[in-house]
Amino acid sequence: MDEGVPPVPGPKMYPFKDGNGSLKIEWLGHIGKGVHAHVWAVLINAKLYALKVFSFRKGYWVNKKWNVSVSKKEKDAYFDLFSCECRAYGRIREESLEPYVAQCYGYIKLKHDDFMPIWDNPYLEDTLGYRERHKGRPFRTLVKEYIETDPYIYPPLPDSNIDNALKANVFFRDAKDARHMIRGLKRIQKSGILVQDINDGNVMNGRLVDFSQAWTVPHPVLVKEKMENDEIVDIMDGGYRDASKVDELIDWWNEEHAPSLKIWDRCLPHSEYCDKIRYHNEREEGKFGTKWEFGRTTCGWYIRPERYKWKADDGLKG
Numbered sequence: 001m002d003e004g005v006p007p008v009p010g011p012k013m014y015p016f017k018d019g020n021g022s023l024k025i026e027w028l029g030h031i032g033k034g035v036h037a038h039v040w041a042v043l044i045n046a047k048l049y050a051l052k053v054f055s056f057r058k059g060y061w062v063n064k065k066w067n068v069s070v071s072k073k074e075k076d077a078y079f080d081l082f083s084c085e086c087r088a089y090g091r092i093r094e095e096s097l098e099p100y101v102a103q104c105y106g107y108i109k110l111k112h113d114d115f116m117p118i119w120d121n122p123y124l125e126d127t128l129g130y131r132e133r134h135k136g137r138p139f140r141t142l143v144k145e146y147i148e149t150d151p152y153i154y155p156p157l158p159d160s161n162i163d164n165a166l167k168a169n170v171f172f173r174d175a176k177d178a179r180h181m182i183r184g185l186k187r188i189q190k191s192g193i194l195v196q197d198i199n200d201g202n203v204m205n206g207r208l209v210d211f212s213q214a215w216t217v218p219h220p221v222l223v224k225e226k227m228e229n230d231e232i233v234d235i236m237d238g239g240y241r242d243a244s245k246v247d248e249l250i251d252w253w254n255e256e257h258a259p260s261l262k263i264w265d266r267c268l269p270h271s272e273y274c275d276k277i278r279y280h281n282e283r284e285e286g287k288f289g290t291k292w293e294f295g296r297t298t299c300g301w302y303i304r305p306e307r308y309k310w311k312a313d314d315g316l317k318g
């Protein structure tokens with residue numbers, strides 16, 4: 001039977017398969033990098049994909065304030081970046097959220113020699129954190145849908161982690177993409193996923209491409225008692241922050257575009273306009289989260305992913 005990862009209760013990711021045969025990988029080119037991974041355009045058995053190769057560096061920490069007691073195995077499963085992305089994509093499959101994300105088709109554990117065709121750059125070795133002690137350990141990779149964008153439309157944001165202007169992502173092509181993103185985030189959060197890393201580099205054409213910092217229910221910190229207790233987890237660390245990050249992208253779009261192209265949809269109430277609305281801070285606690293109402297109009301919301309009702313059976317879905 002296929003090995004679902006990570007080996008803890010909840011959604012899982014399964015090995016990438018193409019028929020029953022072996023996988024022939026052709027490396028087309030390096031298309032992106034973040035803090036935790038490099039991404040290549042590849043052909044696998046002649047089909048185009050984006051292959052995300054994760055760093056060997058430990059990219060997580062467990063805050064003492066969260067007050068979780070977890071074994072080493074659980075720590076790696078709930079907080080390690082590869083595992084976080086596997087669990088989030090497992091839930092995305094369970095809840096049919098594919099239209100809102102770059103799809104993920106499975107993982108491949110690549111041997112060092114499989115990686116050799118492109119292993120000619122010490123810079124890569126360094127940024128992927130590969131050391132002598134990792135010899136024999138596979139590179140953890142995820143096979144994803146390749147998202148084509150027009151790299152020439154926008155320059156990167158000033159504090160962007162994208163250092164090459166020509167590689168800047170097109171996070172929205174138009175207002176329709178922004179609305180798709182807002183709808184998608186709402187559904188993703190309602191499905192028990194806290195993304196925690198929304199920025200211009202992680203949204204392409206209105207779809208999320210990166211879940212390496214996502215927490216997915218069931219998760220030792222993503223529980224009501226902790227997430228709704230300010231002393232343990234600041235409200236800004238929850239669904240509110242994810243929603244405000246989408247709004248930041250919308251703000252940036254609006255700064256760059258003529259009034260006729262501006263996007264008026266938002267996740268949260270706009271602070272500039274809210275001050276002018278008498279009842280702007282009237283809130284309603286709903287089943288999934290907090291909603292701001294003005295008259296009969298919902299002028300903002302944020303979802304609390306920790307309220308997702310997880311049934312133990314979910315972990316068995318393949």
Ligand SMILES: Nc1ncnc2c1ncn2[C@@H]1O[C@H](COP(=O)(O)OP(=O)(O)OP(=O)(O)O)[C@@H](O)[C@H]1O
Pocket residue numbers: 031032033034035036037038039050052102144145146147148161167169197201202209210211212
């Ligand atoms: N499916 C995809 N199709 C095309 N390009 C992609 C895809 N996924 C990622 N990229 C490119 O690779 C870059 C890095 O990918 P990703 O954000 O997944 O890495 P990361 O190390 O997890 O990032 P971060 O530092 O934000 O955590 C993206 O900003 C994007 O430019």
